[in-house]
Amino acid sequence: MSLNSARTSRAGPCETKDTQARLLNAAEALFIDAGYAGMSARAIADRAAVNIAAMGYHFGSKQGLLQAVLIRRIAPINRSRRARLAAVPERGSESVKAILHAFLWPVFFNEHEAPARRLMGRVMTEPAEVVEPLLNLVFSDVIEQFVVAMAACFPKQDPALIAQKFSFVAGALNFTVLRPAERLFGSAPANEVSFERLLNFAVDGFQEGPSVTVVHEDIV
Amino acid sequence: MSLNSARTSRAGPCETKDTQARLLNAAEALFIDAGYAGMSARAIADRAAVNIAAMGYHFGSKQGLLQAVLIRRIAPINRSRRARLAAVPERGSESVKAILHAFLWPVFFNEHEAPARRLMGRVMTEPAEVVEPLLNLVFSDVIEQFVVAMAACFPKQDPALIAQKFSFVAGALNFTVLRPAERLFGSAPANEVSFERLLNFAVDGFQEGPSVTVVHEDIV
DNA sequence: CCCGAGTTTAAACGGTCGTTTAAACTTATC
DNA sequence: GATAAGTTTAAACGACCGTTTAAACTCGGG
16 A cells, blocks of 8 residues: 555556646645635546545545645745745844745745645635644744744844734735735736735834824724 | 515514524634535534524525625624725825724724624635625725725825735735634734734835835745 | 556445425414 | 414435445566
């Protein structure tokens, strides 16, 4: 049998890696469009032109297949994020922008840009509780590193504020690549222009200190 | 039969409005937690302590029930948004903040705050294509009005930039009320503090002009 | 040449899905 | 009390769900 523990003995016959790749591609496309509930085992098998039992054989379960889909695309992005973060000059006046650049750039510009972007946006908003452990598996480490790095830029500010601002940036990033944002706001899909807009928006949002205290009127 | 066209003849017997309210409440709770695919007809009926056929009788279909759920909560929010937007002083230096305040406040503070917030965040990121027409039905008008109002504050800027910045704000707003944001970023759930943070973040993001041009290095 | 590990396959498993039907029930009006 | 509109109900509809089984197939190594 396979299930990762395979690939140890000699080659095996047919087109194993091809079957796995076809399953990954089909599952990815369906997940991006329709979420976890919408990527049905039969739809995946049909799109991949593969028998339905192949999913269980190669990935154990539907959740296992999704995990492989996520790791294939998002692990390289997070590696790139970490490498760029490590190259950010400490405490310089440009650090904030450089940190946000390191966080955003690998999502916009990488191998398979569009699938990776949409995949990320989709998984971060997925309601199915099966994906929660996958989210932590894939994202929690890198997020923590970025929050720590950014907090170092604002030693006087509440770290919880930094974390929440980062979640605003992540929200803007994720929402931007989802279909509702493009449809409802008529905004262009992700590209170089969108990247610069989002980066500048995030940098300005992180600038220190609230401008004016907020008014709490009670109009209906 | 019912289906909205009801309530025309005399009272009807039992507890019609009660049954409808129970269905609405149950569907709302399930949709918030699990999305459209996760709010199954049987789960709704069970939670509402109502026969499963009542959904079809009162709302026509599962999609019809979701539409009623959305309108019940989001229409009042959008009414409040419009009223507040109409009260914003034109072109004043505080207009930007006032417009964003009018956009965000009714989501955070209204009757049934938490359900309304989470409902909004969930529906804006829902993959199921059944909700797309509902999104346009509920949101497109109010969004256009806010983009137009904000564009008037920045007559020299590209309107597409304004629209995209608004989609960043909407993304930050929506993501903030979803569970992944709370879990991954350890940030507090929506409350007064979060509201002010988000408002200030949005205001700063809208400030005119990019700070520095972006660097396009190519680290791996 | 055949053995056996690795892979693919058809078929079926029990369950849940959204929706529909027709009969039973409730109640205001005559 | 009979009538009829409105509402609730049990039961079933066909379709699809994720997963599993056991047999067929592929092919390198003995």
